[in-house]
Amino acid sequence: MELKDIFSKRLRNARLMRGLSMQQLCVMMNDIVTKQSVSKYERGESMPDSTILIALCKALNISPDYLFRENRSALNNVHYRKLTRLSAKEEKSINLMVEDTIERINEIEDICGIERHFDASSFTCQVKSLNDVFCAATKLRTDWNIGNAAITNVINILETNGIIVVEVEASDAFSGLNGTLENGTPVIVVNKQMSTERKRFTALHELGHALLHFSEDMDEKMEEQYCNIFANEVLKPRQTFLQSIGEKRHDIALVELKNLQSEFGISVDALMYKARYLDVISENRYTTYWKKKNFDSNFKSQVEKSIIDDEHCTRFENLIYRALSSGLITESKAAVLLNKTTEEVWRYYIGGYQIAEKWLKDRKGTKLDLNAIIHYSNILYVLAQTIYLSKEIDKIYI
Numbered sequence: 001m002e003l004k005d006i007f008s009k010r011l012r013n014a015r016l017m018r019g020l021s022m023q024q025l026c027v028m029m030n031d032i033v034t035k036q037s038v039s040k041y042e043r044g045e046s047m048p049d050s051t052i053l054i055a056l057c058k059a060l061n062i063s064p065d066y067l068f069r070e071n072r073s074a075l076n077n078v079h080y081r082k083l084t085r086l087s088a089k090e091e092k093s094i095n096l097m098v099e100d101t102i103e104r105i106n107e108i109e110d111i112c113g114i115e116r117h118f119d120a121s122s123f124t125c126q127v128k129s130l131n132d133v134f135c136a137a138t139k140l141r142t143d144w145n146i147g148n149a150a151i152t153n154v155i156n157i158l159e160t161n162g163i164i165v166v167e168v169e170a171s172d173a174f175s176g177l178n179g180t181l182e183n184g185t186p187v188i189v190v191n192k193q194m195s196t197e198r199k200r201f202t203a204l205h206e207l208g209h210a211l212l213h214f215s216e217d218m219d220e221k222m223e224e225q226y227c228n229i230f231a232n233e234v235l236k237p238r239q240t241f242l243q244s245i246g247e248k249r250h251d252i253a254l255v256e257l258k259n260l261q262s263e264f265g266i267s268v269d270a271l272m273y274k275a276r277y278l279d280v281i282s283e284n285r286y287t288t289y290w291k292k293k294n295f296d297s298n299f300k301s302q303v304e305k306s307i308i309d310d311e312h313c314t315r316f317e318n319l320i321y322r323a324l325s326s327g328l329i330t331e332s333k334a335a336v337l338l339n340k341t342t343e344e345v346w347r348y349y350i351g352g353y354q355i356a357e358k359w360l361k362d363r364k365g366t367k368l369d370l371n372a373i374i375h376y377s378n379i380l381y382v383l384a385q386t387i388y389l390s391k392e393i394d395k396i397y398i
Contacts, residue, residue, distance in 0.1 A: 003068065004044045004047060005044050006067075006068060006069070006070055007041070007044070007047065007067050007068060008041060008042050008043060008044035010066060010067045010068070010069070011038075011041055011042055011056065011067060012042040013096050013099075013100075014060040014062050014066065014067070014096075014100075015038075015042075015060060016089075016092050016093060016096055017060075017093055017096035017097050017100060018060055018061070018093070019089060019090070019093045020060075022035045022038045022039060022042075023035050025038060025056075025059060025060070026038060028059040029052075029055045029056070029058075029059045032051075032052065032055055033048070033052050033055070033056075037052075053067075054382075054389075058382065062100075063336035063337070064389060065336070066100070066103075069103065085173065086173050086174055090170065090171065090173070090174065093170075094168055094170055094174060094177070094189070097166075097168045098166050098168065098177075098179075098187065098189050101166045101168075101316075102164060102166070102181070102187065104316065104337055105164060105316050105319075107337075108316065108319045108320055108323060108337065109319065111323050111328050111329060112319055112322060112323050112326075112328065114319070116162055116164075116185060117162050118161070118162030118163060118184065118185050118186060119162075123139070123140070123143070123211050124213065125139060125211065125212055125213060126213050126215070127212045127213060127214050127215070127218075127226060128214075128215045128218075130226070130229065130277075133212075133226045133229050133230050133233065134233060134238065136208075136211070136212055136230060137230050137233035137234045137237070138233075138237070140211075140234060141234065141237065144157065144161055148237050148239065148240050150236075150263055150264045150265065151200075151234070151235065151264075151265065152265075153311050154199075154200040154203050154204060154235075154265070154311060155199075155200075155203060155311045155312065155313055155314075156311070156314065156315075158188065158203060158207065159313065159314075159315040162185065163185070163186045163187075163188060163207070163210075164181075164185060164186070164187045164188070165187075165188050165189075165190070165203065165313050166187065166188070166189045166190075166313065167189075167190055167191075167192040167199075167312060167313055168189060168190075168191065168192060169191075169192050169193060170191050170192075170193070172191075172193070174191050175190070175191055175194070175198075175202050176188070176189055176190045176191065176202040176203065176205065176206045177189045177206065178206035178207070178209045178210045180210070186207070186210040186211070188203050188206045188207060188210065189206070190202050190203050190206070192312075195267075195304075195306040196265070196306055196308050196309065196310050196311055197261065197265060197266060197267040197270075197306055197308065198267065199311060200235065200265050200266070200311065201231050201232075201235065201266065201267065201270055202231075203231075204230065204231035204234050204235065205227045205228060205230070205231040206227075207230075207231070207234075208226070208227035208230035208231060209223075209227055212226070212227070212230065214226070228273070229277060231270075232266070232270055232273065232274050235264055235265065235266040235270070236260065236264045236266050236271070236274065238274070238278055241260075241271075241274055241275075241278070242278065242280070244256075244260060245260075245275065245280060246280070247280060248280060249275070249280050249281055250281075250285065251281070251285060252271075252272070252275060252280075252281065254268070254299075254302060254303070257271050257272070258302075258307065261307060261308070262307050262308065265308045267304075268303045268304075269303065269304075272286060272289050317338065320334050320337055320338060321334070330387075331387075335384040335387075336384060348383050348386070348387060355379065355383060356379065356380060356383060359376060359379060360376075
């Protein structure tokens, strides 16, 4: 594929990833480019000059190299978990954000010489019944050496076992999705805005979709139910639950459930769901619980309160700092990948001035309003891009 074709496709993807129309992009660039020009760029009919290129990168919050890389991370067999109907525009945006993250993961893995490995052949659980789901959850815990212990960090254990986990900022209409790369690596995506308990449960629910092999005659509703039970069992095995709660209860006190939530990182709703499908409580008692939650705002607040530490994807960031400390990438390259300000950006001089520091010193004792903070963030972004582009140019001419 020619460079112009790569650029045109990547520019369009970057714009759609941010959910912007061509006109909105022009406005974000202070109208230094027209909608017609952007259209020509995206059709591969022309290329922007360096000034427009930097402005495009700034507006779209991407690095220049993003626009000149071929996409190597297309997702296959994508399965969405929706709370309400997602618009086609938001689905496209989420897919592109995921592909962008996977590209950067692939890039840093290549730099570090790391080959990701996930052996799907070792996990071939056929699911026709509830007991099959129990067996699958037990097998996973055994294969991953978890035993019956609480899982401290779900995202970390998924990443450790070769699964790519991506967090995206999305509306409440999106919960999670799963897909696979061409090499068979599972990809699990969760909404970054969710509570930690819900994020953990959703990640394992999506893992169920990725790993379990359902019989062809099973309907989608039953598959969803079995994936919920799979996630529940991985978080809190039924044997340990029954030991804690007992095999038959008329009711379960909220304090008991909150204690289990704290220990195993599983929500009260999920624990009550477990109590029902294990027949610890009756259907009538389970219905009563939901009625109370829906009509008693104080009870609902207590039930839904998150009480465990947040979890985020850390492997990607750790690999970048590993490459940086090993001299495999520059600080400016790390800044571009992470969208963070590094020491190199802080110390960068132009015309004898340390720009980042001087700007703050000139405003010492002044309360910065939102516009000033946004302006300063833009300065740091431009400095990082300047350093990166300068070094890329040096590679060509030195």
